[in-house]
Amino acid sequence: MSAAPPPCIILNEPQLAENIGAVARVMANFGLHDLRLVRPRDGWPQARAWASASGADWPLDNARVCQSLEKATADLTWVIATTARPRETQLPVHTPRQAAADLSARVAAGQAVGLLFGGERAGLETADIALCQAIVTIPIDERFRSLNLAQAVAINAYEWRMTVFDQPRAAFDHNLAPPAGQAAMLGLYEHLERELDEAGFFHPPEKRPSMIVNLRSALGRGGLTEQEVRTFRGVVTALSKGRGRVLAKRAAALAAEQAANQKD
């Protein structure tokens, strides 16, 4: 299998065009080129982004603007979310070095991968992180945690570059099928959640968002293959519809019998 392109950089709701330009610059410094912008606050394109890229125009010229994080990651098989703090998810937490080693092995195996960064002010929501397969946290000093967005990209991009450059690469197991794309995972999540809604699983209703985060991160971090996603969708259908049909038939038979008895 041939290597996939280097990781894409996904900026979720970035605010300042200057920062987007600075991100493009460090991407070019470290050999990355695929930039995706989810709902940039001030619209796109923004001349100030090109001004602050210092000539690293190509990531900006080819940037993809997406209306949702789901769309921005649909073609990827593995997305690592950058957050400043450990979150209440069960996703594995990597250093930038560990994340780069993981991404490097996946790219060598032909997988399309990405690094996700939140906006300047708020970072990523837990629901955004639940769409990802792992977390990367930069080892910031607790006493001053305000890391510039382009700096966060730079450090992860530098670690990526070091894996390309240094080659102490983890052996990749060629027997493993690659993970399913994010679009397929999202299809599974939504199918499962729809059926659980029908079954009245999410109660009390205000806990629904956090229950969904827990379900998604538990399913997501295993790296399900396309085949496994199909299998699990079959499981959801069988449990919700198959069993329902059996019980409904039984109940209908029982009711009909009762009706017949009443007629007798």
Next chain:
Amino acid sequence: MSAAPPPCIILNEPQLAENIGAVARVMANFGLHDLRLVRPRDGWPQARAWASASGADWPLDNARVCQSLEKATADLTWVIATTARPRETQLPVHTPRQAAADLSARVAAGQAVGLLFGGERAGLETADIALCQAIVTIPIDERFRSLNLAQAVAINAYEWRMTVFDQPRAAFDHNLAPPAGQAAMLGLYEHLERELDEAGFFHPPEKRPSMIVNLRSALGRGGLTEQEVRTFRGVVTALSKGRGRVLAKRAAALAAEQAANQKD
């Protein structure tokens, strides 16, 4: 001997106050505090530096302004110069990782050490580099070598921090619950498989064993926690019983209605 303070950051003839502020910010991010400015182009202090430090004021408040690189480095025992290109010197050339390991060992041994960065436009002169003991070169992509000053500081400061913080897993993993025991996993598997048997999921029957292997390995490799196992058992119950109950009730109501109609 007790450890020396972390490396100082020496900026030789920096041009833009914004960049000096951005350097202070990444220093604070990674636990550095000793900033030395050699002949800053626009004088010192500069309000714009504080504005771009985003609150990381202390490296700026305590910055030492020096009229020569010799004076700025007089109290140090080991200075590593950052340059974009290998130079015609006989100094060893390190990656940021190697440089950080070297500086870390020296600091542990009580040595006062520093990292030297050139100005934005021209970088360091060979004569400046000759005052140093080693060179650090960031592995930039040859196609776009223009690295922002604060980014160069950030990557070296990050590598320093990684040497201090080399038990990152211990610090990061405290939020991860351990995986559930095998007995709990087996309980989940058997619960799921029992319901899938009821729903007629395993067909043709001779494929049942391999389908079970696939389901179990997909669920097992994510390392579900005890809590997640309970959640998934709730999911199985909700899908199989909850939905079934809803449908069964509906069917029973329908049958009862039909029976009532027939009686009318």
